Amino acid sequence: MKIKKLIIALTLLSVASMWSQTESEVELSTDTGILNGSLVLPNEEGKVPVVLIVAGSGPTDRNGNNPMMTNNSLQLLATGLAENGIASLRFDKRGVAGSTSAMTKEEDLRFETYIDDVVSWGKKLKEDPRFSEIIILGHSEGSLIGMIAADRIEADKFISIAGVGRPAADILREQLSAQPPVVTAMTDPILDTLEMGNTVTNVNPMLNSLFRPSVQPYLISWFKYDPAEEIARLDCPVLILQGTTDIQVKLKDADLLSAANARAEKAVLEGMNHVLKNAPEDRGLNIQTYNDSTLPLAGDLMETIVSFIKN
Template sequence: MKKLQFIAVAVLFALQLSAQQKEEIYNLQTETGELKGSLLLPESDQKLPVVLMISGSGPTDRNGNNAMMQNNSLKMLAEGLCKNSIASLRYDKRGVGESKGVMVSEADLRFEHYIQDVKEWITKLQKDSRFSEVIVLGHSEGSTIGMIAIQDLKVAKYISVAGPGFAAGDIIRKQLKAQPPFVLQQAEPILTKLEKGEMVEDTPAFLAALFRASVQPYMISWMKYDPSVEIAKLSCPVLLVQGTTDLQVKVEDAEALAKANPKAKKLIVEGMNHVLKEAEADRMKNFQTYNNPELPLKAGLLKGIVEFVKE
C-alpha cells in the first residue's frame, strides 16, 4: 500500500512539474540547413528573460553530451533556470546531434560559422514577443564564440562558464607541454605560422591528426581571436564563472578575463569541474563525473547565475 502511495505521489509531482514548464522545438534556418534547438519555458503570463546557451568544443550537443560522455550538464542548467522563472534555449551546433546535416566540409569550416549562428539565434529570440531580454551564456569554447557574437548586438547580459582566457595557440602550447619536449618543439613552428594566417604544407606524421591540411583553415580562423581582447569590447554586464577543479580551463583563465574587463563579476565555485559537477582534483576521479548524468550540478552554480540574471 505504501509503495502505491509513493508511486502516486511521484506521478503527481511529475505532472505538476510538466505543468510548470514546457519544452518546445525551436529551430533556426541557416544558409546550409536548419539548426535544431530546445526552448524550455516556465509557465508564465508575463514576458521572461531567456538565456541562449552555447556548448563547448568538439561534438558537444545541446545537453552538454557527446558520444563518449553523458553528463547532461547543460540540460540540468536549463531545467534549473526554468524552476527560477528563466527561459532558455540550447541547441545542437552545426555538425552535432540533430544539426549534423548543417555542417559544411572540414576544409570550408571557419570559427566565424559558429559566431554567425549565435548572432542569428539572438536575432530570432529578440523578435520573439514572449521574452523580455536575451542573455547569452557560453560554456568552454562557447564562451569565446558568445563574447564575439554579441559585440554587434544589444543583449542584456553575458555569462562565461569555464571560458578560456587565452588565445588558441597558447592553449595548444599548454596542452602540448604535457607531452615529451620534442612534441612542442616540432609543433612550435607550425603554430607560429598558423597564427600568422599561413598554411603549413609539411607536418610530422605524429602531428598530422592535429595539423592536417583540411583543419588548418579553421585553426587559422580560431587563432586570430584572443578572449582577453574580445571580452574587453563588451559593454553589457558580464559574469565569469569558473570551477576550482576544472582540468581543462583554470581559475587563471577567469582572472585573465576579469583583468581585461574589470567591471565583470566573478563566480569562483569551489570543487566544480569542467562539466559543472562536484569533483576532486584527482584526474581519474574527476573524469568519472563526465559520464554520470545522475550527478547534480555543483551547489552554488545555479544560484549565482540566477542572481546575476535577475539583478
C-alpha cells in the first residue's frame, strides 16, 4: 500500500513539473549551418529572466551528455530553473546531435567559433520581449566561453560552474605531468611553441590525438585566453560555483576566478562533482555518476543559482 502511494505521489509530482513549464525547439543560423537548441519557459505571467546554458568541452549536447556518458545534468538544470520561474536556452554544440551539420573542418575550427555561437544565441535572447534579463551560465570549458560572450553582449549576470582559472596550456601541462618524463620531454616544447602562436610540423605519431596538425590552430586560439583576465573584465554580477568532489577542476581554480573579480560571489558546494551530482571523492565511484541519468542535481546547486538570479 505504501509503495502504491509513493508511485502515485511521484507521478503527480512529474505531471505538476510538466505543467509548470513548456519546452520548444529553437534554431540559430550560422555561416556553416543550423545550430539547434531547446527553449524552456516557465508558465509565468509577464517577463521572466532567461539563462543561456553553455556546455563544456568535447562533443557535449544540450543535455550535458556525450557518446560516452549520459547524466542529463544540463537538462536537469533547465527543468529546475523553470520550476523556479526562470527560462533557459540550452543548445547542441556545432558538430553534435542536432547541430551536426554546422560543423566546420577541423583545421578551420577556432575557440572563437564557440564564443561567436554563444554571442549569437545571446543576441537572439536579448531581442526577445519575453525576457527581463539575460544570464549566461557556463559549465567547465563553457565557463571561459560564456564569460567572454557575457562581456561582448553585456549580459545582466554571469554564472561559472566548474570553470578553470588558468590558461588551457597550463592545465594541459599539469595533466601531462603525470605521464613518464619521456612524454613530457616531447609535449612541453610543443606547448611552448603553440603558446607563442606557432604551429609544430614534426609531431610524434603517439601524440597525434592531442597535437595533430589539423587541431593546432584551435589550440593556439584557445591558449591565448586567461580565464582570470577575462572574468576581470565583467562589470555585471558574477557567481562562481565549484564542487568539493570535482576530480577535473580544482578549488584553486574557483579561488583564482574569484580573486580576479571583486564583484564575484563564490560558493563551494560540498560533495558536488564535475557533472553536478553528489559524489564521493573516490575516483571510481565518482566517475560512475557521469553515466547515471537517474541521479538528481547536487543538493544546494539549484537553490544557490536561483537565489543569485532573483536577488
